[in-house]
Amino acid sequence: MIWRCACCISTEEQPEISFHKNWDYPWEIYSLKELLHATNNFHQDNKIGEGGFGSVYWGRTSKGVEIAVKRLKAMSAKAEMEFAVEVEILGRVRHKNLLGLRGFYAGGEERLIVYDYMPNHSLIAHLHGQLADDCLLDWPRRMSVAIGSAEGLAYLHHEANPHIIHRDIKASNVLLDTEFEAKVADFGFAKLIPEGVSHMTTRVKGTLGYLAPEYAMWGKVSESCDVYSFGILLLEIISAKKPLEKLPGGVKRDIVQWVTPYVQEGALNHIADPRLKGKFDGEQLKLAVMIALRCTNNNPDNRPSMIDVVEWLTGGVGRRMKEVHNYNDHVKDMVNEEEDEENKSNITYMDHADFGKEPSDVRTTWAKPTFLL
Ligand SMILES: Nc1ncnc2c1ncn2[C@@H]1O[C@H](COP(=O)(O)OP(=O)(O)OP(=O)(O)O)[C@@H](O)[C@H]1O
Ligand SMILES: [Mg+2]
DSSP, X not given: OXXXXXXXXXXXXXXXXXXXXXXXXXXXXXXXXXXXXXXXXXOGGGEEEEETTXXXXXXXXXXXXXXXXXXXXXXXXXHHHHHHHHHHHHHHOOOTTBOOEEEEEEETTEEEEEEEOOTTOBHHHHHTSTTGGGTOOOHHHHHHHHHHHHHHHHIIIIISSSEEEOSOOSGGGEEEOTTOOEEEOOOTTOEEEOXXXXXXXXXXXXXTTSOOHHHHHHOEEOHHHHHHHHHHHHHHHHHOOOSEEEOTTSXXXXXXXXXXXXXXXXXXXXXXXXXXXXXXXXXXXXXXHHHHHHHTOSSXXXXXXXXXXXXXXXSOHHHHHHHHHHHHHHHXXXXXXXXXXXXXXXOOGGGOTTTOSOHHHHHHGGGOOGGGO
């Protein structure tokens, strides 16, 4: 099998990824025969789902292990890059909240990635899909999924070396194991950040509704783009609202715009998913909403780090509230400065077609909700 260096098939530079044979990697190279056997020749009945880059099949290996096999669609330089980045990055990272890579197969036109099978599917199935009505995600599970996803991201941003920006944090990329523990998946768009680099400019990838404004508009990518996407995901976990909603008349409203009036009125209970039937912890809800709004601040410098987020989500409620209040006070001043700067600037967020609204209004009003004053 001939492996090409990942950077040879990309127009975007990825530092320190090489695809040379390295026997230290913890993944296995599967044979096509084994994976065909495991998935019953990629039988339609084994298909779990389909994404932009291919289909995912359930399978069982000859050793009796359940696996999920992602079969990439038509081969192209883009698909090859996605495959190389996914295998290389996921093969290097190990964390309880990151989906485990078991191995892969690459031969001819076929590119197959083998993962641990997640019996509780993805968050999207529970929030908006076929499992939503079962309401298996009660409030404690939702909070634990939020914390787990935050921990997985904090590991990528702060512990992995080089640091990794995921770039596609969204509900379908958070999978749930038997215990409903979150596993962040899909590293095909991930970016490695060389030491000492604070941000990079790249082609925009990812999913509309989750993209940080500076990334969507200018391709400016940094860890705080993931923080923004996480903020959107957190609101989605709490409310089961989609990140972008089409209103009658075709106007799009994002989840932050939807949530803001409730925050301003102190009517936070309206934000909770009605399927919870009122069974949630009001203090935790308030805290989670505040954190989510911090994460989705327009200015990346005003967003917290994922370490802050994990600390706030996992600390004692009393302490957490105090810390977030203090942080909000601090950021309130910064937001005011930012507003002054924005008023001076020629570039407004209205310039961006994908947004088509005034997020600066929406995302800065968080600083004035009554319960914070
Ligand atoms: N390891 C796994 N275990 C169980 N189900 C999985 C696993 N990996 C993926 N899936 C399921 O397959 C579906 C398709 O995943 P895939 O990553 O291909 O696409 P997506 O995340 O929905 O969209 P996109 O291509 O935009 O990322 C997911 O929504 C998920 O439900
Ligand atoms: Mg996915």
